[in-house]
Amino acid sequence: MSAHVCYIGLGSNLGDSKQILRDAVQALSQLGQVRCSKLYQSPPMGPQDQPDYLNAVVELTTSLAPLELLDQLQKIEQESGRVRLRHWGERTLDLDLLLYGDQVISHPRLTVPHVGVMLRDFVLLPLLDLNPNLELQQQALAELDVVKTSTLTVLADETWGAPLA
Numbered sequence: 475m476s477a478h479v480c481y482i483g484l485g486s487n488l489g490d491s492k493q494i495l496r497d498a499v500q501a502l503s504q505l506g507q508v509r510c511s512k513l514y515q516s517p518p519m520g521p522q523d524q525p526d527y528l529n530a531v532v533e534l535t536t537s538l539a540p541l542e543l544l545d546q547l548q549k550i551e552q553e554s555g556r557v558r559l560r561h562w563g564e565r566t567l568d569l570d571l572l573l574y575g576d577q578v579i580s581h582p583r584l585t586v587p588h589v590g591v592m593l594r595d596f597v598l599l600p601l602l603d604l605n606p607n608l609e610l611q612q613q614a615l616a617e618l619d620v621v622k623t624s625t626l627t628v629l630a631d632e633t634w635g636a637p638l639a
Protein backbone atom coordinates (compact mmCIF):
# COMPACT_ATOMS: atom_id res chain seq x y z
CA MET A 475 0.00 0.00 0.00
CA SER A 476 1.37 3.46 -0.84
CA ALA A 477 2.17 5.94 1.90
CA HIS A 478 1.23 9.60 1.78
CA VAL A 479 2.90 12.48 3.59
CA CYS A 480 0.18 14.43 5.42
CA TYR A 481 0.18 17.42 7.71
CA ILE A 482 -2.21 17.70 10.65
CA GLY A 483 -2.79 20.89 12.64
CA LEU A 484 -3.19 20.50 16.39
CA GLY A 485 -4.81 23.11 18.64
CA SER A 486 -6.07 23.29 22.21
CA ASN A 487 -7.03 26.02 24.66
CA LEU A 488 -9.04 24.12 27.28
CA GLY A 489 -7.74 21.80 29.97
CA ASP A 490 -4.10 20.70 30.22
CA SER A 491 -3.42 21.64 26.61
CA LYS A 492 0.20 20.50 26.49
CA GLN A 493 -0.69 17.04 27.80
CA ILE A 494 -3.73 16.85 25.52
CA LEU A 495 -1.55 17.63 22.50
CA ARG A 496 1.12 15.19 23.63
CA ASP A 497 -1.52 12.44 23.94
CA ALA A 498 -2.76 13.35 20.46
CA VAL A 499 0.75 12.93 19.00
CA GLN A 500 0.93 9.53 20.68
CA ALA A 501 -2.44 8.56 19.15
CA LEU A 502 -1.36 9.83 15.71
CA SER A 503 1.78 7.70 15.92
CA GLN A 504 -0.51 4.65 15.78
CA LEU A 505 -1.57 5.72 12.27
CA GLY A 506 1.89 5.93 10.71
CA GLN A 507 5.26 7.62 11.05
CA VAL A 508 5.14 11.00 12.82
CA ARG A 509 7.36 14.07 13.05
CA CYS A 510 6.51 17.00 15.33
CA SER A 511 6.88 20.74 14.86
CA LYS A 512 7.84 23.00 17.72
CA LEU A 513 5.08 23.86 20.18
CA TYR A 514 3.62 27.37 19.94
CA GLN A 515 1.43 29.62 22.02
CA SER A 516 -0.87 31.81 19.96
CA PRO A 517 -3.48 34.46 20.71
CA PRO A 518 -7.00 33.32 19.79
CA MET A 519 -8.27 33.90 16.30
CA GLY A 520 -11.98 34.60 16.82
CA PRO A 521 -13.53 35.83 20.08
CA GLN A 522 -10.77 37.42 22.19
CA ASP A 523 -12.31 36.50 25.56
CA GLN A 524 -10.87 32.99 25.47
CA PRO A 525 -7.46 31.66 26.53
CA ASP A 526 -4.44 31.58 24.20
CA TYR A 527 -4.05 28.38 22.19
CA LEU A 528 -1.27 25.87 22.06
CA ASN A 529 -0.63 24.95 18.43
CA ALA A 530 1.60 22.52 16.59
CA VAL A 531 1.68 20.52 13.37
CA VAL A 532 2.43 16.83 12.95
CA GLU A 533 3.75 15.33 9.74
CA LEU A 534 2.15 11.90 9.36
CA THR A 535 3.24 9.41 6.73
CA THR A 536 0.33 7.04 6.43
CA SER A 537 -1.28 4.54 4.09
CA LEU A 538 -4.77 5.55 5.25
CA ALA A 539 -7.00 7.10 2.57
CA PRO A 540 -8.12 10.69 3.22
CA LEU A 541 -11.59 9.91 4.60
CA GLU A 542 -10.22 7.00 6.65
CA LEU A 543 -7.69 9.40 8.12
CA LEU A 544 -10.44 11.96 8.81
CA ASP A 545 -12.44 9.28 10.66
CA GLN A 546 -9.40 8.50 12.80
CA LEU A 547 -8.75 12.19 13.55
CA GLN A 548 -12.36 12.65 14.66
CA LYS A 549 -12.10 9.54 16.81
CA ILE A 550 -8.98 10.89 18.52
CA GLU A 551 -10.76 14.22 19.10
CA GLN A 552 -13.72 12.45 20.68
CA GLU A 553 -11.53 10.20 22.81
CA SER A 554 -9.69 13.24 24.17
CA GLY A 555 -13.01 14.24 25.70
CA ARG A 556 -13.34 17.00 23.13
CA VAL A 557 -15.39 19.91 24.30
CA ARG A 558 -16.27 22.83 22.06
CA LEU A 559 -18.04 25.63 23.84
CA ARG A 560 -19.05 27.84 20.91
CA HIS A 561 -18.35 28.53 17.24
CA TRP A 562 -14.80 29.84 16.90
CA GLY A 563 -14.52 29.42 20.64
CA GLU A 564 -12.47 27.41 23.06
CA ARG A 565 -11.93 23.70 22.56
CA THR A 566 -9.98 20.87 24.18
CA LEU A 567 -8.63 19.45 20.93
CA ASP A 568 -8.78 20.30 17.25
CA LEU A 569 -7.12 18.06 14.67
CA ASP A 570 -7.27 19.56 11.18
CA LEU A 571 -6.15 17.65 8.10
CA LEU A 572 -4.17 20.43 6.42
CA LEU A 573 -2.45 18.68 3.53
CA TYR A 574 -2.62 15.18 2.10
CA GLY A 575 0.33 14.73 -0.22
CA ASP A 576 -0.35 17.20 -3.00
CA GLN A 577 -3.95 16.11 -3.41
CA VAL A 578 -6.78 18.59 -3.79
CA ILE A 579 -9.93 17.20 -2.18
CA SER A 580 -13.37 18.73 -2.30
CA HIS A 581 -15.81 16.52 -0.45
CA PRO A 582 -18.79 17.36 1.79
CA ARG A 583 -16.76 16.19 4.81
CA LEU A 584 -13.31 17.31 3.81
CA THR A 585 -11.58 20.19 2.02
CA VAL A 586 -7.84 19.78 1.36
CA PRO A 587 -5.73 21.90 1.44
CA HIS A 588 -7.49 23.15 4.58
CA VAL A 589 -9.02 26.60 3.99
CA GLY A 590 -6.93 28.19 6.75
CA VAL A 591 -3.49 27.00 5.72
CA MET A 592 -2.37 30.09 3.81
CA LEU A 593 -3.90 32.53 6.31
CA ARG A 594 -2.99 31.38 9.80
CA ASP A 595 0.43 31.89 11.35
CA PHE A 596 -0.30 29.23 13.96
CA VAL A 597 -0.53 26.71 11.09
CA LEU A 598 2.19 28.12 8.83
CA LEU A 599 5.04 28.45 11.33
CA PRO A 600 4.82 24.87 12.57
CA LEU A 601 4.40 23.61 8.99
CA LEU A 602 7.60 25.40 8.05
CA ASP A 603 9.44 23.80 11.00
CA LEU A 604 8.75 20.46 9.34
CA ASN A 605 9.24 21.49 5.72
CA PRO A 606 10.88 24.92 5.22
CA ASN A 607 10.55 24.70 1.42
CA LEU A 608 6.84 23.92 1.34
CA GLU A 609 4.94 25.48 -1.57
CA LEU A 610 1.22 25.69 -2.11
CA GLN A 611 -0.40 26.94 -5.29
CA GLN A 612 3.13 27.81 -6.48
CA GLN A 613 3.59 30.07 -3.46
CA ALA A 614 6.52 29.49 -1.10
CA LEU A 615 4.88 29.53 2.33
CA ALA A 616 7.99 31.01 3.97
CA GLU A 617 7.52 34.14 1.82
CA LEU A 618 3.98 34.92 2.96
CA ASP A 619 3.53 38.22 4.87
CA VAL A 620 1.61 36.48 7.64
CA VAL A 621 4.73 34.36 8.28
CA LYS A 622 7.17 37.26 8.18
CA THR A 623 5.15 39.39 10.59
CA SER A 624 4.12 36.62 12.97
CA THR A 625 4.61 37.11 16.69
CA LEU A 626 3.88 33.55 17.82
CA THR A 627 5.70 32.39 20.93
CA VAL A 628 7.75 29.18 20.78
CA LEU A 629 7.08 27.22 23.98
CA ALA A 630 9.13 24.11 23.23
CA ASP A 631 11.37 22.64 20.55
CA GLU A 632 10.54 19.60 18.38
CA THR A 633 11.08 17.12 21.22
CA TRP A 634 7.98 18.23 23.17
CA GLY A 635 5.76 15.53 21.66
CA ALA A 636 8.06 12.59 22.31
CA PRO A 637 6.88 10.22 25.02
CA LEU A 638 8.76 10.77 28.27
CA ALA A 639 11.59 8.28 28.73
Ligand code: ROI
Nearest residue numbers: 485516517518519520527562563
Ligand atom coordinates in the same frame (compact mmCIF):
# COMPACT_ATOMS: atom_id res chain seq x y z
N1 ROI B 1 -6.89 30.44 17.26
C1 ROI B 1 -5.65 29.99 17.49
N2 ROI B 1 -4.71 30.87 17.86
N3 ROI B 1 -5.32 28.69 17.36
C2 ROI B 1 -6.24 27.77 16.99
O1 ROI B 1 -5.90 26.56 16.87
C3 ROI B 1 -7.55 28.19 16.73
N4 ROI B 1 -8.51 27.31 16.34
C4 ROI B 1 -9.74 27.70 16.06
C5 ROI B 1 -10.15 29.15 16.11
C6 ROI B 1 -11.36 29.27 17.00
C7 ROI B 1 -10.48 29.60 14.70
N5 ROI B 1 -9.10 30.01 16.63
C8 ROI B 1 -7.84 29.57 16.88
O2 ROI B 1 -10.61 26.80 15.65
